[in-house]
Amino acid sequence: MKSIKNVLVVGGGMMGKNIAFVLTANPALKVVVTDIAETDIRAGIRANCRQLIEHSVITEAELESRLNRIVFTTDMGSAPVRDADLVIEAVYEDMAVKRRTFAALETLCREDAIFCTNTSVMSPSEISAELKCRTRFAGTHFWNPAHLIPLVEVVKSDATSDETAETVMALLVSAGKKPVLCQKDVPGFVANRMQHALWREAISIVENGIADAETVDMAVKYSFGLRLPQLGPLENADMVGTDLTYSIHDYILPFLESSDKPSPILRELRDTGDLGFKTGKGFRSWTPEEMQAVKDDLNTYLINVLYGK
Numbered sequence: 680m681k682s683i684k685n686v687l688v689v690g691g692g693m694m695g696k697n698i699a700f701v702l703t704a705n706p707a708l709k710v711v712v713t714d715i716a717e718t719d720i721r722a723g724i725r726a727n728c729r730q731l732i733e734h735s736v737i738t739e740a741e742l743e744s745r746l747n748r749i750v751f752t753t754d755m756g757s758a759p760v761r762d763a764d765l766v767i768e769a770v771y772e773d774m775a776v777k778r779r780t781f782a783a784l785e786t787l788c789r790e791d792a793i794f795c796t797n798t799s800v801m802s803p804s805e806i807s808a809e810l811k812c813r814t815r816f817a818g819t820h821f822w823n824p825a826h827l828i829p830l831v832e833v834v835k836s837d838a839t840s841d842e843t844a845e846t847v848m849a850l851l852v853s854a855g856k857k858p859v860l861c862q863k864d865v866p867g868f869v870a871n872r873m874q875h876a877l878w879r880e881a882i883s884i885v886e887n888g889i890a891d892a893e894t895v896d897m898a899v900k901y902s903f904g905l906r907l908p909q910l911g912p913l914e915n916a917d918m919v920g921t922d923l924t925y926s927i928h929d930y931i932l933p934f935l936e937s938s939d940k941p942s943p944i945l946r947e948l949r950d951t952g953d954l955g956f957k958t959g960k961g962f963r964s965w966t967p968e969e970m971q972a973v974k975d976d977l978n979t980y981l982i983n984v985l986y987g988k
């Protein structure tokens with residue numbers, strides 16, 4: 680396994696800032712962020728960490744000391760870029776931009792540097808297709824908000840070496856994350872495949888008049904949603920018995936949504952401009968105060984569950 684000391688985050692936007700902050704949890708790491716635009720990443724991280732301070736998860740002094748260990752540069756030819764042992768790319772979700780970024784990085788970084796992409800949905804195999812050393816490339820899918828959600832999906836491309844995957848997993852563990860290895864480069868990796876299977880069924884229930892959107896969300900929040908953080912679906916299947924799970928699936932699966940297209944009501948909402956929080960109306964109507972409360976309550980809940988604060 681390679682030893683990693685210098686990490687370069689390319690792209691200091693919403694994800695890049697939080698990823699850089701997360702990495703400073705390992706005091707041995709030097710973290711450099713680069714962006715094409717001059718960005719006040721310290722101010723961005725400060726704003727994101729406001730609730731961590733309010734809930735006493737970290738102190739002002741700890742935040743300041745961690746911020747002081749993050750260097751920002753717009754100079755891609757500078758020494759911190761050349762010295763990177765590992766690069767995490769968090770630029771726009773655009774295949775051409777990502778491929779161009781890695782092609783440039785390959786000319787600027789050391790020959791043994793490991794390259795990671797934080798793509799949400801794109802194929803790491805496709806992003807790295809034209810790179811010289813594809814064995815040193817992997818996906819690292821951080822979840823938003825990256826400074827709170829522990830999971831990072833480490834995605835092997837069709838060429839990622841075991842050593843690269845192990846090195847990336849170990850780095851993430853050293854920064855306090857809970858990495859999981861996705862052995863195959865498939866759309867949705869591991870977690871989004873499950874998340875969107877649930878969303879498809881949730882939307883289908885509304886579409887078929889079985890329950891309204893608020894009821895669907897309540898049904899999740901006050902039942903299996905409560906136990907999911909403690910009991911994964913396959914642990915649960917074992918707990919109730921694989922025989923019972925088989926019988927339930929044998930009966931119910933033919934009735935579940937299996938469309939391979941987005942729901943017509945989702946298309947209708949999009950086409951009529953009911954874009955959810957962006958416009959104040961989606962599956963439900965939202966006041967500005969309600970939308971802010973949803974965001975604040977989520978972070979407060981996550982901090983409580985993760986840190987007991």
Ligand SMILES: NC(=O)c1ccc[n+]([C@@H]2O[C@H](COP(=O)([O-])OP(=O)(O)OC[C@H]3O[C@@H](n4cnc5c(N)ncnc54)[C@H](O)[C@@H]3O)[C@@H](O)[C@H]2O)c1
Pocket residue numbers: 689690691692693694695713714715716718768769770771772773776780797798799800820821822823
């Ligand atoms: N937003 C999310 O919820 C989320 C979650 C998981 C993964 N992601 C993925 O993370 C990546 C970044 O998303 P984001 O939400 O932070 O985007 P963002 O738009 O907030 O930030 C992208 C940043 O990249 C910079 N940039 C663009 N081209 C660059 C280049 N060639 N070199 C250096 N910097 C460059 C931009 O100036 C910008 O600051 C995307 O691939 C996205 O799909 C996003």
